[in-house]
Amino acid sequence: MRVAHGSPTFRREETTARGIPPRTTGHATDTELSGRPGPATTTLGRRYRITSRLGAGGSGEVFRAIDLRLGRPVALKVFALDDASPQDVRRYAQEARVLAGLRHPGLVALFDVGADQVPALGPVAYLAMELIEGTTLRDTIAQGALPAGVTAEVGHQLALALAHAHAAGVVHRDVKPSNVLVAEPDGAPVVMDQPVLTVVLADFGIATTRTRSGPANRGPAVSSGTASYHSPEQALGQAVGPASDVYSLGLVLLECRTGSRTYPGAPLASSLARLLGPVPVPQDLGRDWVRLLTAMTAADADDRPPLTAVAAELRALRG
Template sequence: MAEPSLIGGRFEVLRRLGAGGMGEVYEALDTALDRRVAVKLIRSALLSEESGARFAREARALARIDHPNVVTVYEAGVQDDVPYLVMELLEGVGLQQLLRERGPQDEATVRAVAAGVCRALAAVHEAGMVHRDVKPSNIQLTRAGRVALHDFGIAQQDDSTAVTRTGLVIGTPAYLAPEQVMGTPSGRQSDMYALGSCVYEMLTGAPPFVAESVHATMFRIAQEPAPRLHGGTGIPDDLADLVDALLRKDPAQRPDAQTVIALLRCPADADALVAAAVTGELRERALESFASSPVAADIPPVSGRPSAAAAREAPPWQLPQPDQPLALSSSTRGHILRAMSPEAAEARQREAVNLVLRGSLEEAVQLLSVVAEVWRTIHGPDHPATLTCTYWQGVCLARLGAAGEAVAKFSTVSAASHRALTQQKLARLAPGAEPNPEDER
C-alpha cells in the first residue's frame, strides 16, 4: 500500500508513527477540526475477512469505553477498501521505551503506572471486553501524567466468542498467560497475568520469562513457576506478593482489576510521578540530541534543492520514529543533510517551533536536532538561521526543566549576536568606510 496523503477526505497525513500487529499508524491533521490525531490503517497485505473483523472489533471496543486511561476513538471509516480508525494522538513516552532507556523504575512510579493500567483494564472488563495484548509497548505515558492503554486490535468479547480458532495463540509471547500459551480461550484473568508481567518488568527491567527463542519462552510460561521477587531485591513485600498473585498459573486464583487497584496503594501524587518520569526521559533525549557535534567530514555542503536521486534515497520527512533512539548515525545524518534543501529546512523549523509552542516536545526535539545540523552545514554555527534554531532548542530545554542547558543555548545565541554586531562596527570603522550616524550617537 502506497503511503497515504489524505485519509477519509479529511485527515491529512503528517508522518508515520509506527506499526502494530495489524496495521500502520500515522499522525494526521483533522482538517475539519484543526487538531492532530492518530490514524490506524490495516496493512494491505493483511487484508482479509478475519483482519477486517478484528479491526471492526477494535473500533467497537474502543467506542464502548469512555475512560481517561483508555485511548479515545473518534471515528472509523473505509478508504479504497482499507478500514481506518481515527483516535486521539497520545504524545509522551511509551512504557517500553522508558524501560529500555531508563531500566527499572522506583517503587512509587511503578505503583502509579500499574494503577493507571489497572483502571483501564477495569473499564475494559466492565464493558465486557478482554484486551489480550497488555504489554509495555501498548501503554503510553504523557507529560500530563496520564497512563493510557491502547492497541485493541486483538481484543475480544469476554464471552470468548472469538473470531480466531481455538488453539491459535494470539498476543506477544513474553506477556502471554499460561492458558493463552496452551491455546485455550482467554478471559479477563489473562489480562491480569499480562499486567503482572508488566509490573515485574517495571521492577526488574525484564519480563519474568525470557528465553533464547519464542518457543522456549512459551514453554517456560506454561511449565515453570514464575520467579519470585522476595528477599534481597529491595522490592516491598506487598508489591512482591501482588506480582506473585497476578502470575499464578491458575486463572481463577488471580485477583481481578478492582482488587489489584486496592492492593497497589497508588500514591496520591501518581500523576506527578508519571509526568516526572516522562519529562525526565524527554529531557535526557533532548540533552543528548542537542549536544553540538561536529558535522561528519564526508558530508558535502548543501545548496539548492537536492537531486531527485538523493530525495528518493532519504526524503527529509523520514526522521527517527518515536520508538527509535534520537541519536543519528553518521550515515543517516549524511543522508538527511544531503537530501534536505534550505526551503525544506525552513519549513521543518517552522513546524518545530509550532510543536514547542503547543507542548509536543518529543517531536520538536527530533526536528530541531536535524534542522540545526542542516543549518550548521549550510551556513556555519553563527548564521542567524543556525542561531534561531539554537534559540528554540533552548526554549525546548527550558520547558523540559533543563534550566542550565537552556541558559547555555541562549548564551550561545547572545555571544554570536554580540560578535556579529562587533564585526559590523569594526567594518564601518575601517579606512574608507562610510560613517554611520548611529555610531556617533
C-alpha cells in the first residue's frame, strides 16, 4: 500500500495553466460545482460521494470523495461539460488517456472515468484518481529553501517519474512546484529537513504525446504550461520533447535550493526572460549542483542531459 494517495488539485496562477491549491474543508455542494443551488452532497456515478472541495481550475474542480464500492478516499476531478470549451474537453480526454497509460509510484494514478448528471449543473465528466494526503512542493518552498539532500531526493524521484512518462511517449509540459505533491508519511506531518520523503507528479492536462521519430505537438507558448517554468522552445511556441521537461525540472530544483522563483513576473515577460541569457545559477550552491543545473537549463535542447543521467547525478548528490 502506498504511503500516501495522490491527486492533482488546482489553483489559477499567472497563466492559463493550472496549479495546486491548499486543501479546503467542508461538504461539496452543487453550488461549489457550478455556482447554482443544489443538494448538500453529491454522488457521481452512484459510486463517488463528494465530501470536501480541494480546489478549482480553468476546466474543472477537484474534490475529495469516498468510493462507496471500495470504501476508499479518492480525488475526483469534475468537468462541467455544458460550460466547457472545446479546448477544455480535449484536455479532459487527453488527461484520461495519458493517465490510463501510465503506472509509476511517482505519477498520480487513475482509477476510473465516468459521466453523470448533476441537478442544476447538467452533464459532467469526472476522473477518479489516487488521493495524496500532504502538501505541495510550492507550499513547502514558500517556507524557505530546501536542504541539498532533500532537493536531491525530490529531484531524483521526479526524474524517474518523468523518465517513465517519456518512455511511454508522454511529455508533461507543465512541471512546476504546484504540480508536485509531497506526501505525508503515514499521516504524519511532512518533515522537510529529512531526505526521506515521497513526491508525486500530478496534472497531465496539457501533456502531449510524441511519435518515436519526432517531438511532441506544438502549442501556444503562454497558454501551454506556466510561463515561469517554460523551456526556451515553449517560450518560442516551438514543438517540445522530453528535453523541455528536463529544463522545467531544472528550474524547479533551482527554486528548491534558492527558495525563490528564477523567472517571476507577468506571463509574457517571464516566458521571454530566459531567451536573454543563460539561467543564473548561484555559484554558492556548490560545483556539482551548478554543473547539473546549468546543464539541465541549457538553452539548446540538444545540450540538456537525458533524465536517466539526471537521476544518476541526483542519486549521487543525495549523499
